[in-house]
Amino acid sequence: MSTSDESRVEPRRRIQFAFTDEQEQFRSAILRFLNDRSPTTEVRRLMGTAEGYDPVVWRQLSADLALPGIHIPEQYGGAGFGMVELCIVTEELGRALLCAPYFSTAVLAANAILNAGSEAQKSALLPDLAKGARLATLAVTEPDGNWDPMGIKAVATPDADGYCLEGVKSYVVDGHVADLLIVAARAPDTVGREGLALFTLGANAGGVERRPLESMDPTRKIARIDFRAAHANLLGNFDDGAKPILRTLDQAAIALANEMVGGAQALLDSAVNYAKLRVQFGRPIGSFQAIKHKLADMLLEVELAKSAAYYAAQAAALDDPEWPALASLAKAAASETYLHTAAECIQIHGGIGFTWDNDTHLWFKRAKSSEVFLGQPSYHREVLMQRWGV
């Protein structure tokens, strides 16, 4: 190949191993906002409410920072950025443990509509989500807790002007406050990958019964939703309907991995600060190698998980063919790291770390529920092996 040929080739888009200055500024803006609006006193107040979020703060993060539509193209009322920016948001929200319907509306529902919806549906549904004017969520998993959409049992039967939904969905994030539900279901008499599709309906439609579940992590509320002859509209079509569902779940796994590394960083910072302050045997406990080495290992683990989460976000943004495998890789890595960091953070705090008044348990519980949300690490490791053809 001659040099002149080469210079005509478009510069290849590549994985970036460092955030751009603009991305760092964006992160700082979110961080400032959250330091101000989501101190742990607010987290504790909101986790005790039925709604679980502050509508004023939600309006501010929608109007001032445009966060719900950060990854939604401008033509649908969003800011026009992509997965990398979406994951910067979730990382920071995870660090601050913000109580808000962001993961449901922006990560799950908006991506589902982007992946499955027709032009008309995207134009009709997305602007309200981008503005934060309407809350939405995605219901895939059923009471059996299977995160693989191939196991979906809910059935959508065609009726006069749409579909009639029958089935039960569970572990639906923010299902108790969502205005719009996106439900994964299958055509009658189909199994496995066949006949799957997504459907939309208003959360207050007839035949929809929502029941908040008592969740271990009160900062992210989940609901069970029963559909009995509920009227729904098809989102997109039935052509390989499993594909947009899987794509949405993979994107969600990456966003969740980034959220988890944000939380893990908060726990690490807390543990390091405490180790510097707490004195036993006449010296700060952070001067003991037993504690130092634990913290060094935690730092290593957090940085490794960050690398996986960031890389997966980059790969998804570039639509690198490997990105779905990397979604599972990042989810498995971040899940184990977050939970381990939380457990070690409690350990370093000693007795006080097991008390309700100490904040560590807030992150511990988010770590525990995120570990299994969207699939446990062992599930994602197996998915990774399959996707890599091992």
Place this chain on the structure above:
Amino acid sequence: MSTMSEAEVRAEVREWLAANWNPDLPLVEWRGKLADSGWGMPQWPKEWYGRGLPHALARVVEEEFAKVGAVGVAKSGVRLLAAATLLEHGSDPQKKKFLRRILTGEDTWCQFFSEPGSGSDLAGATTRADLKGDFWIINGQKVWTTSAHHADHGLLLARTDWDAPKHEGLSYFVIDVKQPGVDVQQLKQMNGHASFNQVFFTDAKVPQENLVGRVGEGWKVAVTTLAHERRGADGLQPTPLKRGARVGRIHAEERAETEKANQPYKWYPQRAGRVDLIVDRAKETGANKDPFVRQEIARLMILAKSAEWTARRARAAQQQGRPQGPEGSLGKLAASHVARACARVHTLITGAEAMLTGRESPRQGIIAEILVSVPAVSIAGGTDEIQRNIIAERVLELPKEPRFDTGPFRNVRRN
């Protein structure tokens, strides 16, 4: 620092290569041209065989070299650590005397730091240097010395003041290895190879002008060498050369040089665990059908990939000129974890055959060699425990432990 743009650098190096690159030149002659033009180490200062380019532009130069298949300066072994140390702390006559021959590959270097009595605690060195007339007289023992058997010069850390506190009584020298007072002996390792030496100094001589930095400041100088050593140990493979013919005398000479330099370290890839063999081995043994093994393979691959990307993040931050984040200090510790996990999973995949060694064992002994080489990774170049101390104290800024080695070194308890 140069203010040249990437396009200007590219154009200039292309033009220079077009005029000068010739694969039929003798290797040393070509490298001499590289040293004198500054294109061999473009990130070095202009006065000393470089062009003062920032790291990002030095990569551009590397890319242009790769495009035409041009050979670079000698980089193997300890020579670049020596060069970096001399650039920072050496006198002008030292730089003049040593740097060019480092780049041409005419001289080989080794590092006399570790001793039988001071491994992790390098500053506890007890090899002594006593000034007699114009020479420092060296007596003592160093160990784990790579390449000492064919090195020309050694970087030597020795004690010049026994009444000063530990770190303040050391001085740093360049010693001529090929002299009667230096006795180099091979050291056989648990994996059967002998890649390192132990070196005995008996009234060996160092001329006064070979003192690097000032008397008593040897530790400061050694820290520079160690920092460059750790920076180089991020576990990333160098960018492979992509195109360009590999025929010509110069390539043959370079291959011979590389072969000679790497000969004692053929087991190093095995020491790192050979993650590249895992999936193939699992498929060839059928272990990939065992759900437990699949989980363990996935765990390992996740760890190895994450470690690689962490090293890339560190490198990217460095190339953008950003202050190094914590990811920069973690590479060595991450590499230890990867290697240990590899050994575990290789064993899991190999089963009973992991009891065998030699040519009839799996992969002609490579798997066995992995299993008996991995224990070196978490020791060589700073143990995992020392790495954790460094990470905890420098990155996380945790308080230091109380010390028992202050005051005159003479009174400090030692081996």
